Amino acid sequence: MSIVLKEISKSYDGRTVLNNLNLEINQGEYHVLLGPSGGGKTTTLSVMAGLTEQDSGSVSISGRNVSNLSPGERKIGFVFQDHALFPHLTVFDNVAYGLRVRRIKGHEMTGKVEYYLSKVSIEKEKDKFPHQLSGGQKQRVALARALVIEPEILLMDEPMSSLDAITKEKVRDELKSIQQEIGVTTVYVTHDQDEAAFLGDRVSVLNNGRVEQIESPSELFYHPKTEFVARFVGIKNILKVSPVGINNHEATVQINNDGIEHPIRIRVKKYPIFEKRKTIDLCIHPEKVMLKREDQTSDSNMNRIRGKIVKRTNNGNGVMAIVDIGGTTLHAAISSDLKVHENVWVCFALDAAHPLCGKKCRAAETKRRCLKE
Numbered sequence: 001m002s003i004v005l006k007e008i009s010k011s012y013d014g015r016t017v018l019n020n021l022n023l024e025i026n027q028g029e030y031h032v033l034l035g036p037s038g039g040g041k042t043t044t045l046s047v048m049a050g051l052t053e054q055d056s057g058s059v060s061i062s063g064r065n066v067s068n069l070s071p072g073e074r075k076i077g078f079v080f081q082d083h084a085l086f087p088h089l090t091v092f093d094n095v096a097y098g099l100r101v102r103r104i105k106g107h108e109m110t111g112k113v114e115y116y117l118s119k120v121s122i123e124k125e126k127d128k129f130p131h132q133l134s135g136g137q138k139q140r141v142a143l144a145r146a147l148v149i150e151p152e153i154l155l156m157d158e159p160m161s162s163l164d165a166i167t168k169e170k171v172r173d174e175l176k177s178i179q180q181e182i183g184v185t186t187v188y189v190t191h192d193q194d195e196a197a198f199l200g201d202r203v204s205v206l207n208n209g210r211v212e213q214i215e216s217p218s219e220l221f222y223h224p225k226t227e228f229v230a231r232f233v234g235i236k237n238i239l240k241v242s243p244v245g246i247n248n249h250e251a252t253v254q255i256n257n258d259g260i261e262h263p264i265r266i267r268v269k270k271y272p273i274f275e276k277r278k279t280i281d282l283c284i285h286p287e288k289v290m291l292k293r294e295d296q297t298s299d300s301n302m303n304r305i306r307g308k309i310v311k312r313t314n315n316g317n318g319v320m321a322i323v324d325i326g327g328t329t330l331h332a333a334i335s336s337d338l339k340v341h342e343n344v345w346v347c348f349a350l351d352a353a354h355p356l357c358g359k360k361c362r363a364a365e366t367k368r369r370c371l372k373e
Contacts, residue, residue, distance in 0.1 A: 001062045001075075001152040001185050002027045003048060008057035010043055010209075017043045018054070019209035025187060027062070030179050032200035033189045036232065040209040041189040042081075045155050048187065049076050061153065077146030077184075079156040083138045085130040091117070091141050092126040098149040116144040119178060136167035143175070147182070154179070154186045160195065172198060193233050197221060205229050222285065226358050230283045236331045237284040239353065241266075243274045250350055253280070261327040266303040269351040281356040288352040289332035291321060292345040305346040312340055 003025040010018040018040050025031045033041045046052035048059060050071040058067045066074050085094050092113055099109045117123040120140040130138060139159055146154060156175075160168045176199055179186050190196055196203045197217040205212045205220070205228075213220060213229050224230040230238060241253035244265065251274045255264040273280060290302075291309070307323040307330070314320075321332045323346055330346055338344060 003153065003185065003187070004058075004060040005044070005047065006058045006060070008044070008047055008054045008059070010047065010052065010054050017209050018047070021057070021206075021210055023204060023211055023214075025185060026202075027185055028183045030176070030186045030188065030199055030201045032196040032203045033187065033206055034191065034193065034196040034200075034203050034232075035206035035212075036191060039206040041191075041206050042157055043209075044206065045078075045157050045187060045189050048153070049078050049155055050074050051078075075152040077149060077151035077154045079139075079142050079146045079154070079159045081158045081161055083130075083142040085138060085141060085145075087130050090127055090129055091122065091133070094130070094141055095145045095148050098145060102149065112148050112150075113144075116148045119147070120144045120174065134167075135163050136171055139163065139171055140174075143178075147178070147184075151184065154184045156186070156188045158189050158191070160190075175199065193221070205232060207232075223354050224283060225356060227281055227356050230356055235283045235285060237286065237289065238356070239282045239284070239328075240279065241282055242279050246270060246274055253282070255328070257328040259327040264305060264326065266305070266353075267350050268303075268353045271355050271357075273355050273357050282353040283356055284330070284348060284353050286320060286331040286333045288348055289330055290347045291323065291332050291334055291336070291338055292347055293338070294343050294345065296345065299347075302347045302349055303352075307344055307346045309338055309340050309342050309344060312338075 005021060005023040008018050008021040009016070021040065021044065023044070033044060035041050043052060047054050050066070050069060058065055060066065061074060086097065089097065095117060096109055096113045099112060104112070114123060117126055120143050122137060122140040122144060125133060125137055133141065142159065160171055163171060172195060188199055200217050202214060203217050203220050204214045207228050213225050215223070220229070221233050224233060224235065227238060240256050242256055243251050243253050245252035247270070249270055250267050251270045252265055252267050255266065256279070268282065305325050307325040309321050310324050310329065311322040312319060319334050321334050321338065323330050323332060323344065325346055332346065
């Protein structure tokens with residue numbers, strides 16, 4: 001089932017939560033709503049489910065306007081952040097609840113419940129009560145309860161926010177596997193970039209009640225369109241530049257970040273926006289920045305800026321260095337034994353920098369002019 005939200009607005013006590021939001025979700029897609037707290041993610045999910053009535057706009061499922069239908073009429077399964085299990089019911093009865101409401105009984109009900117309990121690996125706990133379960137087990141029960149009614153759409157609101165890192169990784173893998181096997185259209189809310197990257201076929205970034213950008217995870221994380229999206233997905237290297245020379249394939253730009261002590265010019269891949277704006281923001285992923293000692297040479301096609309390492313941190317996945325390049329800093333992922341206060345060359349390729357053009361991409365990635373030039 002596909003989902004289309006058109007011009008959805010919602011306010012609470014005069015505070016706008018959703019602001020003319022438009023969103024299309026494809027049939028069978030695993031779609032992630034990513035954004036900060038208060039960005040409108042949970043409200044968007046509630047409007048889809050019919051748990052919250054929008055002030056204006058429409059909700060369509062597979063081309064049918066369902067704005068006036070109750071949650072039960074929309075054939076939607078919902079997994080809540082706090083699990084919302086009935087404390088007085090066993091695991092089996094919690095999962096069976098939706099079937100009993102639909103008057104499904106006997107062997108058919110038992111078979112469905114046992115099937116989905118085994119699907120989420122919780123069948124051995126079927127006679128236990130919620131207070132006897134771990135956080136990960138409760139989450140599996142909530143997922144089985146949503147799946148057992150065999151919904152056409154599955155909505156999940158930050159279902160793993162209370163799990164420890166090891167349990168979260170395991171449940172995340174199971175969620176992806178189950179969704180791929182069943183093929184149910186899934187909308188998943190999170191503020192965790194790693195979850196979004198792993199789970200989503202596409203990711204929508206919400207900001208102040210509107211969709212800021214919709215892309216595949218790789219496109220979103222490596223080609224953000226706005227400074228908000230870039231910073232939210234963890235890109236700290238944002239250079240404010242002005243073009244000073246353009247030829248057929250590349251452009252020379254001057255870095256103008258606040259605090260810069262002396263003019264620094266770099267060469268970058270030519271993008272159409274360079275011919276339209278006097279000032280542009282460029283982002284560069286730390287993984288695309290290389291540090292070399294002063295006596296090391298670099299490829300002539302690489303940018304090379306003098307810098308000094310001012311900080312090193314280890315985030316568990318590798319070593320990150322912060323380098324002062326004369327009044328502003330760049331972040332680089334490094335694997336060498338470079339030390340704090342060491343002078344280095346900061347190097348990156350011409351195509352490492354990507355403009356934050358602010359425009360939504362309507363063409364397929366393979367047809368985008370900005371990626372080809």
